[in-house]
Amino acid sequence: MALAAEVVRELKDAFGDRCSTDPLQRLLYGHDQGALPDAIMRVINHQPDAVVQPVDAEELVKLVSLAREHKIPLVPRGSGTSGYGGAIPTRGGIVVDFARMKKVIDIDADARTVTVEPGITWRELDAALQKHGFALPVYPTSAPAATVGGWVAQGGTGIGSFRSGTIRDNVVAVELVTPTGEVQSISGEDLDLVVGLEGITGFITRVTLKIEPFQEDIPVLVAFDTPEDLEKAIARLSGGSDNDSLWSVTLFNPNFVRLKQAATGEKILPEDKYLCMLVARGRVPADLNAVVFESGGAVLNGELARHEWEERFYPLRLKRNGPSIIASEVIVPVDRLARFVGEAERKHKDIAFEGTVARGGQVTLLGLMLGDERKATFALEYSSSIALMDQAKKLGGHYYAAGMYFTDQAEDLFGRDTLEKVVEFKRQQDPHGIMNPGKILPPSMDPNSPIKMLAAAVKTARAGKSVLGSVGRLFAGKGEASGPATDLPAEIAREAFVCAQCGYCRWACTVFDSDPWEGNSPRGKWYLLKEYVKGNLPFDEKLAEALFFCTTCKKCDVVCQLGIDNAEHWLSLRPLLNAKKFENTGLAAVREHVLSTGNFWGVPAEQARRWVPDDIRYAQEGAVAYWPGCWASIVMQNM
Numbered sequence: 001m002a003l004a005a006e007v008v009r010e011l012k013d014a015f016g017d018r019c020s021t022d023p024l025q026r027l028l029y030g031h032d033q034g035a036l037p038d039a040i041m042r043v044i045n046h047q048p049d050a051v052v053q054p055v056d057a058e059e060l061v062k063l064v065s066l067a068r069e070h071k072i073p074l075v076p077r078g079s080g081t082s083g084y085g086g087a088i089p090t091r092g093g094i095v096v097d098f099a100r101m102k103k104v105i106d107i108d109a110d111a112r113t114v115t116v117e118p119g120i121t122w123r124e125l126d127a128a129l130q131k132h133g134f135a136l137p138v139y140p141t142s143a144p145a146a147t148v149g150g151w152v153a154q155g156g157t158g159i160g161s162f163r164s165g166t167i168r169d170n171v172v173a174v175e176l177v178t179p180t181g182e183v184q185s186i187s188g189e190d191l192d193l194v195v196g197l198e199g200i201t202g203f204i205t206r207v208t209l210k211i212e213p214f215q216e217d218i219p220v221l222v223a224f225d226t227p228e229d230l231e232k233a234i235a236r237l238s239g240g241s242d243n244d245s246l247w248s249v250t251l252f253n254p255n256f257v258r259l260k261q262a263a264t265g266e267k268i269l270p271e272d273k274y275l276c277m278l279v280a281r282g283r284v285p286a287d288l289n290a291v292v293f294e295s296g297g298a299v300l301n302g303e304l305a306r307h308e309w310e311e312r313f314y315p316l317r318l319k320r321n322g323p324s325i326i327a328s329e330v331i332v333p334v335d336r337l338a339r340f341v342g343e344a345e346r347k348h349k350d351i352a353f354e355g356t357v358a359r360g361g362q363v364t365l366l367g368l369m370l371g372d373e374r375k376a377t378f379a380l381e382y383s384s385s386i387a388l389m390d391q392a393k394k395l396g397g398h399y400y401a402a403g404m405y406f407t408d409q410a411e412d413l414f415g416r417d418t419l420e421k422v423v424e425f426k427r428q429q430d431p432h433g434i435m436n437p438g439k440i441l442p443p444s445m446d447p448n449s450p451i452k453m454l455a456a457a458v459k460t461a462r463a464g465k466s467v468l469g470s471v472g473r474l475f476a477g478k479g480e481a482s483g484p485a486t487d488l489p490a491e492i493a494r495e496a497f498v499c500a501q502c503g504y505c506r507w508a509c510t511v512f513d514s515d516p517w518e519g520n521s522p523r524g525k526w527y528l529l530k531e532y533v534k535g536n537l538p539f540d541e542k543l544a545e546a547l548f549f550c551t552t553c554k555k556c557d558v559v560c561q562l563g564i565d566n567a568e569h570w571l572s573l574r575p576l577l578n579a580k581k582f583e584n585t586g587l588a589a590v591r592e593h594v595l596s597t598g599n600f601w602g603v604p605a606e607q608a609r610r611w612v613p614d615d616i617r618y619a620q621e622g623a624v625a626y627w628p629g630c631w632a633s634i635v636m637q638n639m
Helices: 005-018 024-028 057-070 122-130 148-154 188-193 227-238 252-262 286-293 302-310 315-321 335-349 380-396 407-415 417-429 451-465 470-476 489-496 508-513 521-533 542-548 554-559 565-573 574-579 584-598 631-633
Strands: 050-052 074-077 094-097 104-108 113-116 171-179 184-188 203-210 216-225 247-250 274-281 324-333 350-359 362-371
Touching: 005 050, 005 057, 005 565, 024 050, 024 521, 024 542, 057 074, 057 094, 057 171, 057 203, 057 335, 074 148, 074 203, 074 451, 113 122, 122 148, 122 584, 148 203, 171 188, 188 417, 216 227, 216 302, 227 247, 227 274, 227 286, 227 335, 227 489, 252 315, 252 350, 252 362, 274 302, 315 324, 315 362, 324 335, 335 362, 335 380, 362 380, 407 417, 407 451, 417 470, 489 521, 489 565, 542 574, 554 565, 565 574
Parallel strands: 050 094, 074 094
Antiparallel strands: 104 113, 113 203, 171 184, 171 203, 216 274, 247 274, 247 350, 324 362, 350 362
16 A cells, blocks of 8 residues: 555655655565565565665654554665565565664773664674774674674674674664654663564664674684584584684585585585684684594695685675575574484485584574576475475474564574563554564464465465475466566576675665665666566666666676676666667766866866865876776765
């Protein structure tokens, strides 16, 4: 149901150009990183009616008041790097994008804490801390794109969890705008009503995190012949007496290495071994080599270790072999690791695993299976991921997160007592369920849940003989794409599906950095092209405009997990746009601007030098020449 005209007017008045009801932008905020069959998206109203980008808590208080008055759902969004549906609308409404709230508020050296706004990425925060001699105790493998607020809302483990635990263990306090519009500071046990709950109890506006003194990361890469040997080593390291400096432990099975190297063309790691990356901070534990040797492992050379440590943010490189992937994420006890991996590999011979070991003897395993969402069989292949997650439960493990798709697992993840507290909180403060409806709470605890059909299908499939039953039928649906649109170059049509939607390109993008809407990002363009290929989007003037808007600086190419030549592809689309009778009419004006002022913005030459700081003098000659270009000298003068 579309927003009333008066509501749209109020949003525009409050947020100005930080509010969008543009159909393409709304489409881009109706999905996350997960590539799901179209049929599942048809059982919910996943496209927002508007998207807003607040800059402070005061704006959020006013937004909550407006939403309560009109009973409009509000859906918080960081970078959309999860695949559990937490940032996807279920009843339309307003997506609240925190891209413009990314300041570091305070670094308290004495208390060893940092307070930040929710939209800052983990990589940006870690870089800021290192300038002051500090580092993060833990961060996600998606740190270049994932936001602080997003991971706090999602919950989970990551790099550094071996010593530092989960993100919940590292949150000191949050500032929350509640569903009643109050601004509250939450700490201690009350954080259980915020961390991991996907924003159903309010908007996170500030987060205070633990930090630690910076120490050099020392990676050690170890190879094992069997998962049993790997399990033995991890168990011993977890209980060692001299492992305080052992900070992070990650692991990869042979298929992960093989598929990743096939995608990148590198052949530097053994493809028949189970690899384990051990990272110490400051010093390597004295008994590490002995534990590795006695467990049947072999330490690989330091150059390989450093190379793989630099690759820690790029687990999805293997997606190029797909072009799609089907992900399953579970947590299993260390003493069941070998059994789970062995059973999974026997059932799915090509499954790739990346794992992170957390304090307390728990291993988070991300299972990746190649697929092709262009084919009708993708729906049935996707449903097999549930069987893998249920296998973990049989071995004493559990699902990694609930999000929207697995709310029936919420009691295992949070406990009955916590869920009942959440229900009571919602009853008192959010009786109409406007805060991110359909997330975390199962329909049995939320009578107004908009995901009843989805939850019922998953439950039926889990109880039956085959997961390929009702879930497969639900996912299969009609209208799955049968092939690429014939007028797109074949390589571009495929790359639209190859793109992992990881978001690493967003803050590298010159255009997005100055105006952070998804449509300005490279991943946004690829998603629009994918929807066109699937027949869900016309190639009209709005799409052509989105594809034109690129400075071709190629900064996104450098950080892309899949090695996509983004800028080259945008340029290669220009003939197609021309053939479709789309013309960039601004080029004539640009030509006139360049001839008359020397820059394509048409800004007088004397104004174009305003970027020069007071302590720098312009000269015709010198030892070093700096050319800022028209963008840096006029649009982003702080570059």
